[in-house]
Amino acid sequence: MSANRGYHHGDLRAALISASFEVLAECGLQRFSVAAVARRLGVSSAAPYRHFPDRSHLLSAVSAAAARDLRAAVIAAADEAGGDPADRLAAAAGAYVRHVARTGAGLQVIYAPELYTLADDARREHTRALMTTLLDLATATGPASYQDAVLLVEATIAVAQGYTTLWSDGFFSRNDSSADDVAARAVQAARMVLTPPETGCSNQTVRID
Amino acid sequence: MSANRGYHHGDLRAALISASFEVLAECGLQRFSVAAVARRLGVSSAAPYRHFPDRSHLLSAVSAAAARDLRAAVIAAADEAGGDPADRLAAAAGAYVRHVARTGAGLQVIYAPELYTLADDARREHTRALMTTLLDLATATGPASYQDAVLLVEATIAVAQGYTTLWSDGFFSRNDSSADDVAARAVQAARMVLTPPETGCSNQTVRID
DNA sequence: GTCTATACTCCGATAGAC
DNA sequence: GTCTATCGGAGTATAGAC
Incomplete structure (x- = not known):
């Protein structure tokens, strides 16, 4: 190497x-x-x-590798989060933030528009597996329908992507917030988006610690 | 002229x-x-x-105009949302999504890193006013501290930015989701992030209707 | 399989004519 | 205040030497 x-x-x-x-x-x-x-x-x-052969094909290979690694990180984070389905899905948001902070390859890369026309079976397979994993996590939380599961995945990814963008665009002062800090905030926010407000909810506002 | x-x-x-x-x-x-x-x-x-004088100064002027317009859109959306403070802040997320979909100038432009070193008082003033407006909306929801108000603004913007990025990156199929659809989803998600889970919460999962 | 060298395109920015 | 013309730099991609 x-x-x-x-x-x-x-x-x-x-x-x-x-x-x-x-x-x-x-x-x-x-x-x-x-x-x-x-x-x-x-x-x-x-x-x-x-x-x-060209720039797009390199990016496509990068996209495939990113999808593969991100899926592994999501699975690991979910397993670490324990048994509660909403916790497990929310943990995926944290995994996403940390993954992008480390590799720079988030959805903008994985689903880059310029790759859509490319026929790259390996990439297709990895992105499909990633989406399946996320949908499984969402389904476990007991949505009323498949449509709702998709919306839950969207919401989770949106929260994660939002915090990621804010961080990488320098909206947070870099000195005050590490990637792990931001990831924790994303998990907290995702958890609230996913929480049916009934029992055992303790947080009054969004907090880190 | x-x-x-x-x-x-x-x-x-x-x-x-x-x-x-x-x-x-x-x-x-x-x-x-x-x-x-x-x-x-x-x-x-x-x-x-x-x-x-150069590209940065043009972008700085664009940034100032974007911040001014976005602030106006946020204020209008909040007033339309009614009296509930959390509804008003969540409405800002929708305003953000629609604004970026229309103008292409979101936080990536308004807070572009290359503009940080530039001394542009007009831009500074507009971005400051925008942030003040958002903080006022957050403060009205009754956070325990100024720190918490900042975190609420962050969460709201993160949700809005996340849905915006997902939309502009083509993660949603453009045919299925208009900008208004996505904005509605962002408002719904933001509302859940901002909701202290106690009385009167009816939604079981994230829905558009 | 990697190199050097090159053609092409696009952008940022400047000089000088009008 | 805008134009034409031009320079320098960066990037994509190709051709041919080794």
């Missing part, structure tokens, strides 16, 4: 995907460029095109 | 700001360019630089 002598990488393809996450985390999708990824790896700007 | 002659605009400065919103709505901040704004107005790519 290290930079090698001469000019060769052991596995430039994998290295390109990995480095793409770093570029995304630092620059965002807006300023993502194949050239920047190549620079980061110390290879020429032409080298990536031996492994991906 | 000046008279119209030949290719001239009466007020190119104002026209540039207005056209910037259209470019933002179509391309997003990522692909926003001074050149595209000029093209849209049928003027040369050099013309904007007679009115703004």
Whole structure:
């Protein structure tokens, strides 16, 4: 995995995907460029095109990897959250915030419009699995219908994405809020969106601690 | 300002700001360019630089206008929402979604990192007024502290921004969901985040109706 | 498989004519 | 105040050497 002598990488393809996450985390999708990824790896700007026909195909591979990793993070967070279905779904919001803070590859990347026309079965499969996982978590909370389960997933993702955007756009002062702080706030907010207001609700306002 | 002659605009400065919103709505901040704004107005790519020293200063003026318009929309939506403080704050989320869908200038533009170093008193004043308005709405819901009011504003904006991003990134199928549909969902979700779960809560899951 | 070199496009910004 | 013309830089992508 290290930079090698001469000019060769052991596995430039994998290295390109990995480095793409770093570029995304630092620059965002807006300023993502194949050239920047190549620079980061110390290879020429032409080298990536031996492994991906164009920028979109690289991004598609990144999207697939991001969906796979995010799904794993969501599952892990849900299992850590315990048995309550709403807690488990809300935990997915926290996993999302932390994942995007770390990798820079959120829904903007995973569902980037420019990838929609691309035929990439691996990516399709990973994004489908991610959505299935989220829908399963939502269904477990006992919505009245499949439609409602979809709305619950939407709400959860919207909360997570909202806090993520606020954080990455610098709306929070970076010094005051770590990614984990923001993730905790997202979980709290998601939990409230998902909570049928009846028994055992203790919070009066949105709080971190 | 000046008279119209030949290719001239009466007020190119104002026209540039207005056209910037259209470019933002179509391309997003990522692909926003001074050149595209000029093209849209049928003027040369050099013309904007007679009115703004550089791209950042144009964006700063756009940011100020966006903050002013968004604040007006928030106030109007709150007044329409009636007397309940939580309803009024939740209505701000809907106003935000509709505003961004229409103008393309959300927090990513209003609080764009590249504008932070710029000294633009007009913009500062408008963004400050917007935040004050939101904090006033939050304070009216009776948070335990100023800190909590800030957190309520954050939660409201996060929900609104989340639904907005999901919509603009094509996560919803455009055919199934209009901007107003999405705004309604955002209001519903925001209302639940803001609701202390005690009396009179009827919704079991997130619904539009 | 990676390099160098290059063609092309787009953008930001400036200079000078009118 | 706007135009034409132009420079410099960055990015995508290709061609051909090794």
